[in-house]
Amino acid sequence: MATEDERGTTKVLVITPDSLGKRMAGPAIRAWEMATVLSDVADVRLVSTVAADLESTRFPVGFADEATLRGHVAWADVVVFQGHVLSSFPWIKRAPVIIVADIYDPMHLEQLEQTVGMPEDDRLRAILETAEVLNDQIERADFMMCASEKQRDFWLGQLAAVYRVNPFTYGDDPSLRRLLSVVPFGIQDQPPVQRTHGIKGVVPGIAETDKVILWGGGIYNWFDPITLIEAVELLSARHDDVRLFFLGAGHPNRHVPKMEMVTKARDLADAKGLAGTSVFFHDDWVPYNERADFLLDADLGASTHFEHLETAFSFRTRILDYLWASLPIVTTDGDTFAGLVREHGLGRVVPPVDAAALADALESVLYDEAESAAITERVREFAETMRWRKVLAPLVEFVKDPHPAPDSPLTLLTPRTRIIADLQTRIRGMESSTSWRVTLPIRLVKDVISPSAGRSRRRRGAGGTR
Missing domain, CATH: 3.40.50 (Rossmann fold)
Incomplete structure (x- = not known):
């Protein structure tokens, strides 16, 4: 300083x-x-x-x-x-x-x-x-x-x-x-520190031994939580310990309207009987200085979206938190980060609106311990290039x-x-x-x-x- x-x-x-x-x-x-x-x-x-x-x-x-x-x-x-x-x-x-x-x-x-x-x-x-x-x-x-x-x-x-x-x-x-x-x-210079569990063993229905897929931000209309929920349904049939956690179903700024996609995602999880068992929504917005408690309870960070103009020129800021927490990333193809994930081996990239391919990608990263460990190390190395003082x-x-x-x-x-x-x-x-x-x-x-x-x-x- x-x-x-x-x-x-x-x-x-x-x-x-x-x-x-x-x-x-x-x-x-x-x-x-x-x-x-x-x-x-x-x-x-x-x-x-x-x-x-x-x-x-x-x-x-x-x-x-x-x-x-x-x-x-x-x-x-x-x-x-x-x-x-x-x-x-x-x-x-x-x-x-x-x-x-x-x-x-x-x-x-x-x-x-x-x-x-x-x-x-x-x-x-x-x-x-x-x-x-x-x-x-x-x-x-x-x-x-x-x-x-x-x-x-x-x-x-x-x-x-x-x-x-x-x-x-x-x-x-x-x-x-x-x-x-x-x-x-960018991402913070200081590494994340978990002071208490935010998800595992705290949220009813999520045990400390479960595999947690984190959706690390708001649910906006240009994202595709629908395909992700469908993929989790497919994966749950093969693994009973997979959990999808939406971190930001609300928004801290009163000027940002509630998005229709929030309702669609909740309705789908309810209709499929996944809400509260495999799919969970955190209604409040996590305080900035407490988000490490949630990020470090996750095993993987997900970002899924549709193929359209917004995607092509977007820069998904939630993925920076995944990098900060050294989380493997599974993302839809088509945006800037998809290219970075593919180029630097930070996880898996899947086609848009393909629940089967997404389920397979999630499974390979969550349940192949050797692959997950290798990806985590590459994420940790790449994260150093994205520190706020550098960018x-x-x-x-x-x-x-x-x-x-x-x-x-x-x-x-x-x-x-x-x-x-x-x-x-x-x-x-x-x-x-x-x-x-x-x-x-x-x-x-x-x-x-x-x-x-x-x-x-x-x-x-x-x-x-x-």
Whole structure:
């Protein structure tokens, strides 16, 4: 830990639209860990726009309403934020601060799944508004962070669409890594320590000798707990000691709606007679500092999902906890972690929606002691590459030398940004013409649904669930 004299003089404000407390979801965990690591090199404050009930000896932590947030932003040299913060408080875009956008969660892809079943107009509005929330961020940010190289390619396309790939950003760095870098979710530097059992011998129906498959997070609509429950049913016919434990059937952030998939998973377990015998749901969200009690009671970590766009560009943060606890992993193919599991021998990868293949993979890892031990050792070695202090290195380096992007509005009076502003104005003027609307009907749809929105009316949401 750096002393006050060793820390830099840069003032960094980290803002999350997620709840900071004993029970935290992915966005809040990420914000907390960023603040912790950055406090070695900068003067840091961490605030939540929803709720905060945490303390740190390294930096102030608190809840910020709009008035309080204005004071924090006025104090800061650099603002690091997630989710809907910029759209909920649009005046931040005009503040004379350097802005870092944490876009590790492609929320607009989540919305494609989360809004299934909504009325058509509401669904289209939600998806378009979320895309515009993200466009707001990447148009203004001086530095951006995403979760993987594949995700970075995706974001570069969106950056190009909003004119951020231009001669000035390219001239500053032809790789554009000074503008957009890969900063994945990480794991704690300290190893997990179990203070008491969280599952085995504690949950009625789960003995200390049972084999526990852990679902280590929320049950969201873009996941596939259904196939996993079906696989456990098949496996239970061969082994009477297999248990599936869903760790997060609820959510600590009141702004995250209950997902339909939670109900479907519970109903299926009930219908098959597995609930309370082979399949178990933990209704509460486990406190962040107590999750090791549950992780270290598991024999395997599972992550199953469907084959769709959200999967392709996702980064399953729950798997980081599996790595932290040295758990073998069984996962569905198609996402970034499936490639890592396959490449580094961290477990088994199975096709989507294939209960038989999934049951076989679970069986081989749970009941082949030699294979399980070898996988555990490889997981332990790979986990060292994902420590928070390693993965956050690009952000730390930026904060050590913070600078506006070469096309930033902070330098709006310079000739280069006047050129960009003029081009943007002329192009957006074309959007209002009849011919432009004919060639790009999605703009017409957006105008009809939200004619005055532009980027002024935004929902104040949690900004993702990862």
